[in-house]
Amino acid sequence: MPQYFAYGAKETDYLARKDKRLASVIERIGPIRREVRPDLFDALMHSIVGQQIATKAQQTIWGRLVQALGRVTPATVDGMETEALQRLGLSFRKVGYMKGAARKVLQGELDVETLRHMDDGSVSMALCKLDGVGVWTAEMLMLFSLQRPDVFSFGDLAIIRGLRMVYRHKVVSRERFEMYRRRFSPYGSVASLYLWAVAGGALPDLNDPAAKS
Numbered sequence: 587m588p589q590y591f592a593y594g595a596k597e598t599d600y601l602a603r604k605d606k607r608l609a610s611v612i613e614r615i616g617p618i619r620r621e622v623r624p625d626l627f628d629a630l631m632h633s634i635v636g637q638q639i640a641t642k643a644q645q646t647i648w649g650r651l652v653q654a655l656g657r658v659t660p661a662t663v664d665g666m667e668t669e670a671l672q673r674l675g676l677s678f679r680k681v682g683y684m685k686g687a688a689r690k691v692l693q694g695e696l697d698v699e700t701l702r703h704m705d706d707g708s709v710s711m712a713l714c715k716l717d718g719v720g721v722w723t724a725e726m727l728m729l730f731s732l733q734r735p736d737v738f739s740f741g742d743l744a745i746i747r748g749l750r751m752v753y754r755h756k757v758v759s760r761e762r763f764e765m766y767r768r769r770f771s772p773y774g775s776v777a778s779l780y781l782w783a784v785a786g787g788a789l790p791d792l793n794d795p796a797a798k799s
Contacts, residue, residue: 590619591733597773604769607752611780615788618779622730626698627691628658629731634683634718635676647675660691683718690716706734729775738767738774748781751792 602609623629636644651674655662663684671681690696701709706728713724722741729737739745740763749758749766770777784792
């Protein structure tokens with residue numbers, strides 16, 4: 587049964603008090619349901635499968651992987667031959683990333699459950715030590731698996747686009763981005779959900795000022 591990122595009136599009321607434009611966006615769009623993957627290893631594998639391919643292709647390959655393995659766990663990923671994983675549609679590089687992460691979990695170098703009790707910075711550092719995982723991937727895992735409340739990613743192009751559309755900026759510099767991060771904290775994750783929705787066309791009357799440049 588699907589699970590969704592958990593938030594409610596506490597978070598949206600706080601953001602609305604902090605920012606009138608975001609308040610309008612929240613009111614117009616209403617509640618957002620974004621599916622999460624509570625199993626962090628499963629979420630990590632799903633993220634690696636989806637690197638640099640279309641969402642539909644990711645869904646297809648992921649379906650084959652689940653069918654082949656039964657459950658996507660460190661043991662099942664480590665136990666399947668590289669060539670067999672490649673036949674599912676995975677590149678040699680991605681298989682290497684997946685097997686590398688699986689072995690680190692099995693050998694105790696990465697304790698997935700311990701990550702749940704670490705602060706965001708430490709979680710990001712631990713995940714970024716894995717081959718194939720950068721800061722953006724770590725941030726998305728923190729949001730859509732660990733459900734951390736204050737993830738607001740400068741590396742996410744859709745969040746940047748949403749900021750341009752809501753606040754009518756042609757450019758969102760790092761300094762400007764950090765201003766919004768501070769404003770939305772400690773509920774940056776919920777702000778991210780709404781900016782993604784805007785960037786995806788949830789409010790057709792809002793366009794991207796940068797597109798006219």
